Amino acid sequence: MPERLQRKAAHSVNDRALADFKVGVDNVIFSVDTAQNRLLVLLVMRQEDPFLGQWSFPGTLVRRGESLEDAAYRILAEKIRARNLYLEQLYTFGGPDRDPRESMDSYAIRYLSVSYFALVRFAEAELIADGVSGIAWYPLDQVPQLAFDHNEVLEYGHRRLRNKLEYSPVAFEVLPELFTLSDLYQLYTTVLGENFSDYSNFRSRLLKMGFLSDTGVKASRGAGRPASLYRFDAEAFAPLKDKPLVFI
Structure with a gap:
């Protein structure tokens, strides 16, 4: 078989190969500061590559034997204390190349993010800064460029929040x-x-x-x-x- 056809055949086989995945959760945590009429979202500064030193949502990879919701609550408990909290699954983001680690990994592992949407009472929410140099509430109109595809996740989460207010209590x-x-x-x-x-x-x-x-x-x-x-x-x-x- 000519070399060009061999390369094409090999490429076709690779295209049909099943992807290996790692699954993470990212929490879009909103609150409303009624004293200053501001809609806020919680951001943390990444402490490791990729996107070292860049703001992102609180997130984690899912552990063995752990449900997606348990992972979401675990990362919440590590970043914030709140007596009243509403949490629901938002969307799954899994586009190719959404995570730079995919191109660094020789095994071409894909990284999925199952995002969760949370709403907390601002007056009762206590941020936990243990081991984290950067954690802060950001007004929605002042959010910087975020790591990964988190600006897209934020836009999706904001739409969900607006819809929830219009159609639910x-x-x-x-x-x-x-x-x-x-x-x-x-x-x-x-x-x-x-x-x-x-x-x-x-x-x-x-x-x-x-x-x-x-x-x-x-x-x-x-x-x-x-x-x-x-x-x-x-x-x-x-x-x-x-x-x-x-x-x-």
Whole structure:
């Protein structure tokens, strides 16, 4: 067989070879700083190659016998302490060459990243800096160029957060137990932008749904009229759980 055909045949066989994979998890951890109306994301500085000294999401390779979700919670527990936390799987990123180690590895191992989306209460979240020289909350509009494909992961995660706010009660995961409707509206405007809805329509729509309980307690803040404190009623929301809702 001519040498050119031999090379072509060998290349064809290699193309059909099954890839070897290592699987990691990366956590996109959001929080809302309501005091300064900022949407934040947690970043850590990488302490090793590739991308030494560059910001990225908290991540880890999955260990033997460990589930993806357990790995996600493990890396969360190493970076942040939070009593109230919402976590769900976001997406799997596995494009060729997304990780420079693929071209360095003589066995051509592929690196998959199963990303998770998390939402925590900013006031209660405590960052853990043990053994890490860089860990910080970044406002979304100030995030630098990140390692790997993490800017793409962030864009995907931000879209998921916006969708969750519009179609689920995830906002109540990060609000205190008692809150004013103004507190709730402020959280929505911080994530979705000030033009998503006017306050009057927002208030009217949510109260009609029947899962916000007026506690009868008023909160005085500043010179304005005292505002009613509400509580999210999970039992009242239960019949609506599997129905398509638009919260705004």
